[in-house]
């Protein structure tokens with residue numbers, strides 16, 4: 001089997017660290033709104049990979065996280081404040097909605113489904129290692145990773161400094177934080193402010209009360225659940241920078257082991273009418289709405305018929321066509337047509353189907 005590795009930008013023979021065991025981490029949702037087609041495309045693409053690896057005889061340990069702690073004041077915290085609720089109630093509500101949608105789509109349940117809010121000690125411990133190894137610095141209760149100490153910073157995204165600055169701005173990273181040595185330094189721990197309102201989470205740490213940075217959450221949850229080095233790390237293509245680049249820098253400067261992840265796999269973006277499907281543009285196709293009209297199998301068929309790395313455009317007719325294909329396949333499977341001759345084909349189709 002070959003996998004396209006974002007790290008080398010080429011197809012590579014898949015050779016896991018341990019011969020028959022695969023450790024895989026996929027970045028999960030930030031639960032402040034509903035599940036849309038883009039989410040389902042990413043998670044079902046990895047669902048197919050996991051089913052195929054298991055079909056090939058590998059034992060797969062699969063971790064997916066929930067980013068229920070935001071270090072920035074956008075997304076969860078903004079929404080919680082708007083709705084006069086707390087971060088934990090809001091994230092619990094939307095996580096349950098997501099899990100219901102994904103269960104209906106018969107996803108492969110992760111071996112470890114981890115909530116950032118429940119993994120704070122592992123994040124604190126990793127930050128301490130990064131500081132002790134000389135990569136991190138503490139200013140006014142905040143902890144940062146000094147990217148100038150990471151000689152291969154940028155090896156995953158391959159962006160120039162200017163491109164990184166632009167991407168970080170798009171992601172509302174705290175570029176202008178005066179406590180940073182370099183605007184691109186990674187926030188590992190963000191201190192609570194005096195009289196911080198209750199919609200913002202706060203945890204104890206050696207540097208005072210605060211909350212972890214978004215990127216360190218995934219580094220710590222991956223290391224804690226799967227070990228210091230993993231085989232495959234996945235997520236949407238838009239996460240390459242700053243999120244995944246930061247994960248590499250943090251994990252490798254905390255464990256002093258390279259590579260943190262051997263293969264990086266990224267899924268393409270789903271478009272609608274030429275625009276990226278996104279909450280801010282209000283052009284989302286919701287899984288819950290699709291499920292009112294189409295079977296879970298038809299939705300799986302459409303999503304998995306698109307190449308996982310390619311961007312693609314939503315087209316309603318694909319779903320109606322998929323219903324026809326699915327009913328034919330199910331009829332053939334039930335009738336056992338050409339059972340022996342097509343045994344392998346049936347097995348492969350069963351991997352895609354429920």
Ligand SMILES: [Zn+2]
Nearest residue numbers: 027028218243
């Ligand atoms: Zn992540």
